[in-house]
Amino acid sequence: MSGKLASHRTECTTRPAERLRAHGPQDLCDKQSERDHRELRIDKVGVRGLRFPIEVRDKAHARQHTVATIGMFVDLPKEFKGTHMSRFLEVLNAHGNVVHVENIPDILYAMQKKFHAATSHLEMEFPYFMTKHAPVSKLPSLMDYTARFDAAACGPEIDFVLTVKANVTTLCPCSKAISSRGAHNQRGTVTVAVRFRKSVWIEDLIEIIESSASCDLYALLKRQDEKYVTERAYDNPVFVEDLVRNVALRLNAHPDITWFRVEAENHESIHNHNAYACLERTCKRP
Template sequence: MTDTRTASYQPPDVQAGLPPLEVSLSRVGVTGVEKVIRIRQDGAEQLFSARLECFVDLGPRQKGAHMSRFEEVVNDAIGEVILGEATFRAETLAQHVAERVRERQGARRAEVTIEARYPEHKPAPVSGITTQEIYTLYGSAVASERGTRRLIGVAAQGMTACPCAQQLIEGSSRERLLADGFSDDEILRIFDHVPVATHNQRGLGTLHIGCPEDSDDDIDARTLLDIVEGSMSSEIYELMKRSDEGAVVEKAHRRPRFVEDCVREMVRGVIERFPHLRDDSFFSARQENLETIHQHNVDAERFGLLGELRRELETGEHSPAHATRRAWLDGAA
């Protein structure tokens, strides 16, 4: 005989209970959520390997968040967003997940970050041979009662050639050529035809643009990738013929750039190619160069509001305080 009292027993909702100490928590959620996203574009299926992080704020009288709801919302949002899109946009998916997580968890604020890696095919510079390059897309969104702020980002690799070492080698080469009887005009012609040697680095460039809650700006990730790759001395390719290798090395040595130059070129690219973006949009550019003649790496970064950058370029006045990514996402900048 079945005990109906046992069969009808429903365990309490522990997460909905009161915590032993009624203190709110800034962020509660899940990290390391991995998904393979498949969409169809240009007549072929494209795979994106994505990692997600989802967080909500937790009120002082709520013991815990409903962790299973994060996974449910992620799956639902992927189905809604990806099936209706011809091109994958990490920030769009992040926005949908953040808004649904906030609603499902009953939170005042929800934050979602997505990192997606995907292959893209492009031709080598001289031979035209098709090479597969791996790029990274970033999308972040913070949903609150004010609306949803989105952050769009990309990461790409390239090559930089050191201007300082090149100048040193050019100086010593000039002395040897003069001692060997070459005139100043002849030396200039030689340097014009033969790029001077220097040491080089593999560069890692990252660029983010942030859109305010009431903004409908459409930012193409491919344009951001073009800015990042173009900021370095040369693009790099995974597969090249000898002619391609020669072209890449010569291009890099004709455009020597410090790590700081790369960040400033990203600034230039954003200002010139996105003149329509509002002053309260966020900007972040970072460059890391993996040194070859040192054991350390070098790093440079600029972040802040686009209005700050524009005023600095127009007036020459430097603002010592730059709006940070965290402050902008939280609406404090």
């Protein structure tokens, strides 16, 4: 009885492999290429949540290596049931073990060619690090920020949006005006997205954000530094409305930025809600 059982188990485990060898991968059913009769084109279909090493330009050190969370998408014509997800990974890995920012157009065009698609999209979000010195003690420490690339190709035309997110300190002007002792302050998050005609440094956008707030943040502060940032914030109160306007004025003055969107959200310290403001503009350039 045990001999028959062992023989049956061997037959069951080898039969699928034998079938694959007999027919080959090209004979397997391709469900994605079957016709779909719902007559609905899909704008973006693909993969999201990939983590992959990338190399970006660094103003202080020329290059910075980090890890991005990546999304890759193409359009799907109405006649096809689905897309072949593995091909996105093939395109990504064909460009090596590290994605360079300069390769983004090549990746977009490669997706168009691989999928016979009219449009392709690539999103990359990653931590970006800068060395920052405390304002008084001058002690150095690493600060992390969030940066994002959103790129799309429609035919030969490429649209590229750079987004940078930085945390800041905001002190309430109203609280300062009505209180005899102090004023409430909180951590705010500013998100800036830009289109440009010449490359814009991530560091320059961070500087614009931080200098527009009540005070910027630091990873490392000694007592003399804490005194400085507390007093600086008190001397520079801003609402979220002030914050987005301050950033917008500087972005609009940048000669290479053609469009921007600024969002500010304060994580209120005395309210059970956040304060939010958004400002979006297309810049008029000569």
